[in-house]
Amino acid sequence: QVRRLIEKHPMLYPLHTQDGIWKHEGQVWTHWSDGFLPGMMWMFAKRSERDSPEAKYWMEQAARYTKPIEERKKDRDVHDLGFLFLSTYYRWYRMTHDAALREPLIEAGRTLATRFKEKGGYLRSFVADNSVFIDTMMNVGIIFYAARETGDRKLRDIAMRHCWTTRRVLVRGDGSVAHEGIFDTDTGEFLKQTTHQGYRGDSCWSRGLAWAAYGFTTAYEYSRDPRFLQTAEACADYYITHSPADGVPPWDFSAPAENRTLLDTSAAAIFAAGLTRLCRLAPDPLKGHLYWSTAVQILRSLCEKHLAKIDPKWEGILKGGVYHVHKGVGVDESVMWGEYFFCEALERVLWKG
């Protein structure tokens, strides 16, 4: 499907399909997911036979789609620089070890860190100064990376403080999460939990929970702060105990009965990808096994029930993703981050690494 997309629409970076078609005039809302299409190409390049024509093809395409992202390293308008750079330049660097590729990663980390609000101790979301999003847990990794590569303790401090604040204000005692938190910018006082894409402020938006489980796993990998591991496990345990047996959740865990049948396969894909990392870190081996087998179970369910390949007109890989229910954008469609994390989870399960 990726090859078909890039041959049909070269250099298009779609966010979601409309009726299964990538190129359409529908709304985008924000500009955060351009890295995921090239990110899949880096995976295909890595997993193709070394020096084969296929590997060469994917390397060339991946580099071609990655280079235009470099200018986003200075983008101060979004909180999404981890999504953009960890899927592209980080994968490129890991494949080639070309030292020049570290520069855009470090600069992107420094740029993201400029969003830090001293009062309140968080990286502000793209919507306003007073707002923190759970999604930013998936982006803070680029600051940890930049801090590690440069030895800059201030950067590391910003990343740590953002994670502590997110843990305190967005993760609840039962492991569920809120999408957004609102602060008083004058005093730094935390005011309330709310949402944009979830059902409501006190609900648990499924993709937000998946971002949290994966994001706190990454925060633990970089920092070894045991609180982040506990939080990742609490979020994972909430997801597992509140999901149907096949592991594919409704778009919001608290959605009312009449629209609980709307699933979000992208949340399942992200969660499965995160579990393939969390399973190696869990101190209890039984828990580690549970996380691994849940990831496999989710992938099995996605492959058995949600692949688009039985529908020849559908251009995505995975059906049943959801972007923004309230805006009616990308609902029950293929979404590019769903495709990416599905491939990432498959890659980790099939190659065990």
Ligand code: GLY
């Ligand atoms: N902007 C991140 C998300 O929609 O999950």
